[in-house]
Amino acid sequence: MLVLLTFSVKDLGITEDIGERGDVTWGLPLGALLVLLVLVVVLLVVVVVLVVWVMDVLVVIGVVGLLKLVLLLVLVVGLVVGVGVGL
Structure with a gap:
């Protein structure tokens, strides 16, 4: 299940060129994006x-x-789908 997370990039120490408010909405947590990148x-x-x-x-x-x-x-596709559903 994908959950929309809103967090402040000021917490990460990245405030340049973001704007005054510094809020960014990600469709996925950053960790999940990295996992998906590795899987791809x-x-x-x-x-x-x-x-x-x-x-x-x-x-x-x-x-x-x-x-x-x-x-x-078939086995590889099943494994990839299973891992994807597990995330």
């Missing part, structure tokens, strides 16, 4: 590795390797 980077790395692996599998193994790849993709 990890997901991109996994996708690149899987694409390279698909090319090798299709060349070397064929249909059986493709079926294994589909199973692995």
